[in-house]
Amino acid sequence: MNVLEQAMILPNGSILNNRIAKSAMSENLSNKHHEPTPVLINLYKKWAQSGAGLLITGNIMIDSKALGEPRNVVVENRKNFEMLKEWAQSVKGTNTHLWAQINHPGRQAMEQINSDLKAPSAVPLKSGGRKNITKKIPTALNESEILAIIEAFGNTAMILKDAGFSGVQIHGAHGYLVSQFLSPYSNVRTDKWGGSLEKRAQFVIEVYRKIRARVGSNFPIGIKLNSADFQKGGFSEEESMEVVKILSEEGIDLIEISGGTYEAPAMMGKRKESTIKREVYFMDYIEKARKKTNTPLMLTGGFRTTSVMKDAVASNQLDIIGIARPFAVYPNIGNEIFNKSRINFNTEIKKTGVKGIDGAMNIIWYESQIKRLGKEKTPKPDLNPWSVFLKYSLLILEQKLTKNLLKKTMFFIFHSGER
Numbered sequence: 001m002n003v004l005e006q007a008m009i010l011p012n013g014s015i016l017n018n019r020i021a022k023s024a025m026s027e028n029l030s031n032k033h034h035e036p037t038p039v040l041i042n043l044y045k046k047w048a049q050s051g052a053g054l055l056i057t058g059n060i061m062i063d064s065k066a067l068g069e070p071r072n073v074v075v076e077n078r079k080n081f082e083m084l085k086e087w088a089q090s091v092k093g094t095n096t097h098l099w100a101q102i103n104h105p106g107r108q109a110m111e112q113i114n115s116d117l118k119a120p121s122a123v124p125l126k127s128g129g130r131k132n133i134t135k136k137i138p139t140a141l142n143e144s145e146i147l148a149i150i151e152a153f154g155n156t157a158m159i160l161k162d163a164g165f166s167g168v169q170i171h172g173a174h175g176y177l178v179s180q181f182l183s184p185y186s187n188v189r190t191d192k193w194g195g196s197l198e199k200r201a202q203f204v205i206e207v208y209r210k211i212r213a214r215v216g217s218n219f220p221i222g223i224k225l226n227s228a229d230f231q232k233g234g235f236s237e238e239e240s241m242e243v244v245k246i247l248s249e250e251g252i253d254l255i256e257i258s259g260g261t262y263e264a265p266a267m268m269g270k271r272k273e274s275t276i277k278r279e280v281y282f283m284d285y286i287e288k289a290r291k292k293t294n295t296p297l298m299l300t301g302g303f304r305t306t307s308v309m310k311d312a313v314a315s316n317q318l319d320i321i322g323i324a325r326p327f328a329v330y331p332n333i334g335n336e337i338f339n340k341s342r343i344n345f346n347t348e349i350k351k352t353g354v355k356g357i358d359g360a361m362n363i364i365w366y367e368s369q370i371k372r373l374g375k376e377k378t379p380k381p382d383l384n385p386w387s388v389f390l391k392y393s394l395l396i397l398e399q400k401l402t403k404n405l406l407k408k409t410m411f412f413i414f415h416s417g418e419r
């Protein structure tokens with residue numbers, strides 16, 4: 001039997017049917033109120049037939065006042081419980097797990113859609129690899145705000161479990177809030193949440209413990225963690241490995257390894273060619289991490305050919321192959337890997353040639369393909385990058401106008417009462 005077809009038992013006893021997982025990709029398919037939509041649910045019905053043993057949703061926000069992107073789903077209460085149930089049911093009748101990735105963006109957010117930016121410390125981003133991510137100085141969170149966010153992670157996880165998702169994943173990578181706490185560059189606090197690695201890791205430990213307390217011991221909890229931030233003064237490989245050890249001892253069920261932030265997007269392969277080992281981005285790291293933990297490891301970034309995926313699992317350096325962008329253009333990828341009808345899942349895309357725009361293209365081009373899948377259209381590998389950019393810009397403009405209109409209306413209502 002192909003090693004990729006072997007089942008995997010997680011520490012809590014849950015079984016993943018095979019070694020292929022769809023890694024999180026922000027779908028940007030909520031409605032204006034950040035509620036799940038039929039197009040989003042359709043998309044997961046499609047991916048449920050992909051043959052993958054695990055699907056991880058795009059990041060779901062835990063707080064409507066802290067948004068990563070304009071059309072993120074937010075789960076902070078049970079208002080949309082029926083739609084969440086339908087989403088969870090999208091995999092019904094298959095052996096596919098559906099885990100929800102939960103996230104708080106902290107300082108790595110769009111100014112246009114967040115009135116207030118909160119982060120571990122008042123350290124702004126230097127630049128965003130993705131258009132519209134702000135360089136505005138965030139406000140440092142106070143103790144009670146930190147505790148409220150930890151509580152919110154637990155609350156969101158519990159709602160998603162009750163709705164029928166079969167696991168949750170903490171987004172602890174790519175420069176969002178959890179990874180901001182871990183990094184000595186973005187976390188310069190001098191209280192119990194900053195300083196030594198032990199203190200910087202306290203936030204993710206408390207988030208994990210809160211979720212565990214809410215969902216119980218039988219429900220899988222995973223994390224996506226950076227192997228490193230690839231930034232001077234940022235979270236290092238040695239520190240990351242220490243966190244792997246700590247979370248393994250805490251009892252986490254699956255650790256997915258990625259790397260980088262939107263300032264230094266290593267997760268998209270923006271690294272020295274020499275550090276990419278046979279198409280895969282963080283292989284050196286995983287080999288070292290394997291020696292530190294018995295917790296199942298998933299590696300994401302660059303996997304494109306069946307032979308490389310097979311070798312990686314057969315080498316026992318990792319357990320689960322994480323795949324993101326190929327799922328947007330090869331929605332049947334799991335089955336194609338197993339029945340050998342395709343062996344290469346190349347994802348080269350056309351670019352505009354304008355550097356500032358092409359930074360964002362690596363995300364928004366795939367989001368457009370994802371939307372096509374949700375609308376029951378076939379992928380379009382020759383999709384024009386300019387039309388993708390135009391549509392995205394209109395979406396941002398619409399959000400900005402709505403926000404300004406809302407502000408003006410509030411101002412009018414408030415001041416008309418004074419007359």
Ligand SMILES: Cc1cc2nc3c(=O)[nH]c(=O)nc-3n(C[C@H](O)[C@H](O)[C@H](O)COP(=O)(O)O)c2cc1C
Pocket residue numbers: 023024025026027057058059101171173174224258267268300301302303322323324325326362363364366367
């Ligand atoms: C459109 C798009 C959206 C993404 N959204 C997320 C996300 O919500 N959460 C996350 O952890 N990673 C996200 N990623 C990163 C992917 O999960 C993955 O780490 C990266 O694309 C590298 O894997 P690949 O080479 O298989 O695509 C996103 C990537 C793309 C292309």
